[in-house]
Amino acid sequence: MMIVKKTIDYVVKPFTYICNLSVQSGTFPEKMKTAKVIPIFKNGDRHKFDNYRPISVLSQFSKVLEKWFVQKLDNFIEKENLLSESQYGFRSHKSTSLALLELNEELSSAIEKKQYTVGLFIDLKKAFDTIDHSILLSKLRDYGIRGIAHDWLSSYLTNRNQFVQLDDEISDSLEITHGVPQGSVLGPKLFILYINDICDVSKVLQFILFADDTNIFCSGNDLEIIIQNMVCEMSKLKKWFNDNKLFLNWNKTKFMVFGNRKTNDLVTLSIDGFLIDRVNEVRFLGVLLDHKLTWKSHIKYIKQKISKSIGILNKVKGFLEISTLQTLYYSFILPYLTYCIEVWGNTYKTNTNPLFLLQKKVLRILYKANPREHTNKYFVLSKIMKFKDLVNLKILLIMFKARNNLLPTNLQRFFVLIPKNDKSRKKPEFKRIFVRTTLKQMCISIYGVTLWNNLDDELKKCATTDQFKKMYKDKMLKSYDLVS
Numbered sequence: 001m002m003i004v005k006k007t008i009d010y011v012v013k014p015f016t017y018i019c020n021l022s023v024q025s026g027t028f029p030e031k032m033k034t035a036k037v038i039p040i041f042k043n044g045d046r047h048k049f050d051n052y053r054p055i056s057v058l059s060q061f062s063k064v065l066e067k068w069f070v071q072k073l074d075n076f077i078e079k080e081n082l083l084s085e086s087q088y089g090f091r092s093h094k095s096t097s098l099a100l101l102e103l104n105e106e107l108s109s110a111i112e113k114k115q116y117t118v119g120l121f122i123d124l125k126k127a128f129d130t131i132d133h134s135i136l137l138s139k140l141r142d143y144g145i146r147g148i149a150h151d152w153l154s155s156y157l158t159n160r161n162q163f164v165q166l167d168d169e170i171s172d173s174l175e176i177t178h179g180v181p182q183g184s185v186l187g188p189k190l191f192i193l194y195i196n197d198i199c200d201v202s203k204v205l206q207f208i209l210f211a212d213d214t215n216i217f218c219s220g221n222d223l224e225i226i227i228q229n230m231v232c233e234m235s236k237l238k239k240w241f242n243d244n245k246l247f248l249n250w251n252k253t254k255f256m257v258f259g260n261r262k263t264n265d266l267v268t269l270s271i272d273g274f275l276i277d278r279v280n281e282v283r284f285l286g287v288l289l290d291h292k293l294t295w296k297s298h299i300k301y302i303k304q305k306i307s308k309s310i311g312i313l314n315k316v317k318g319f320l321e322i323s324t325l326q327t328l329y330y331s332f333i334l335p336y337l338t339y340c341i342e343v344w345g346n347t348y349k350t351n352t353n354p355l356f357l358l359q360k361k362v363l364r365i366l367y368k369a370n371p372r373e374h375t376n377k378y379f380v381l382s383k384i385m386k387f388k389d390l391v392n393l394k395i396l397l398i399m400f401k402a403r404n405n406l407l408p409t410n411l412q413r414f415f416v417l418i419p420k421n422d423k424s425r426k427k428p429e430f431k432r433i434f435v436r437t438t439l440k441q442m443c444i445s446i447y448g449v450t451l452w453n454n455l456d457d458e459l460k461k462c463a464t465t466d467q468f469k470k471m472y473k474d475k476m477l478k479s480y481d482l483v484s
Contacts, residue, residue: 028156032062034173035162035181056162056182066185069152073145073189082143083192084199085409089211090188094408096285097340099210101398102410103284104343105445106206107258107293110219112440116259118226118269119217120234121282123252127212128191129179132245133157136194143193156186194244201240202233210285223257227269234271250274254282258291287340293439295344299351302336306358309333313365325366326382333362338390342398345391346442356387376480389476392451393469395444399452400468403429414445428453429460
């Protein structure tokens with residue numbers, strides 16, 4: 001034990017000294033500024049450059065030094081509340097699922113009010129690679145990052161170079177004059193600081209950002225007025241993009257009219273002379289959105305992915321142990337089932353039932369059971385929760401955060417806690433709001449509140465999310481055992 005401690009001290013203490021010395025001197029080590037770029041083939045024609053993804057390989061010591069700096073930068077950002085609440089990318093306690101939850105709540109609220117919502121899904125060309133260093137450093141100074149810290153970041157960004165390696169061939173090294181370092185720890189944080197003021201451009205539009213994935217939407221009773229507002233406000237945004245040397249990819253930028261109200265199919269949206277494509281379905285943050293928020297397209301996509309994985313399990317079940325097959329389930333199937341499930345999972349049972357049937361099919365493969373055999377005992381044996389219970393668990397974890405005021409401000413406002421001195425027989429913790437549409441009833445702000453208010457007090461008293469997950473899972477597995 002003493003040897004291990006001494007070894008850690010020999011490694012950590014000198015590096016901590018180097019980190020402190022680097023920042024105090026306001027310079028980033030020159031030897032850590034070189035990147036090796038390896039092109040990885042994606043698909044299509046191998047002779048086209050666009051079909052390759054460049055992977056930037058940086059010094060590991062550089063990443064450790066950056067992480068050390070990012071921790072201090074994060075503390076400053078949070079303390080001064082610098083970042084917009086609409087930005088969900090590369091921030092602690094924020095995620096793609098929370099960004100989609102806000103979008104879903106806003107869209108369903110507009111539909112509840114019988115309003116139209118126009119959503120614009122912006123695609124930027126090589127956003128991370130076109131950042132202007134002088135503009136970035138100027139913005140950092142405005143945010144209060146000055147003195148030695150500013151000098152260190154200036155040193156970090158300048159005099160960087162990269163070379164390309166393809167098999168045994170190595171290109172000449174060239175200087176990088178724009179962009180934040182790809183594959184770095186600090187790069188994404190600098191990027192979100194760079195685009196942070198985009199939310200100040202318009203007071204009419206609402207923004208949901210996840211790094212360079214940008215969704216802009218506007219709601220109202222008159223579709224023509226909404227379109228006019230979008231065109232007017234987007235002209236301001238277009239100027240902001242030009243001033244910040246960011247470029248829109250017009251071919252990949254789409255717009256959608258959300259809602260159940262009838263719309264004119266000829267509705268168009270033109271920005272700066274470019275006609276934006278109107279779609280009824282778009283992929284945003286890895287989830288397929290449709291204009292009526294039915295989630296049918298996304299569920300169909302997941303079903304196809306899971307079916308392929310089930311085909312693989314079927315082929316290998318004869319010579320693999322149950323534990324190995326179960327590991328394959330956790331690796332290839334569960335991630336598809338659970339990704340943002342709290343957003344799309346609580347929809348009509350007829351939509352999600354095919355996923356539950358596939359889940360049961362997997363359990364029968366794992367235990368080599370009869371195709372028509374009941375699966376409750378296999379859920380218990382494998383300690384796997386059923387699809388609906390997975391949905392409820394994810395929703396309840398959001399409610400747990402809402403009760404403890406741990407959600408981002410833009411989401412926390414959808415949940416109203418009842419004062420403890422308010423007397424009630426059932427003593428609900430959250431105020432439930434009456435809504436008209438089934439769509440809104442299925443949102444977390446309504447369904448999640450009902451689910452939480454009806455929860456056992458023992459579960460509500462859990463101190464941590466990990467404790468809550470374990471207790472809830474045990475409770476569900478016991479319920480399967482009772483009916484098997």
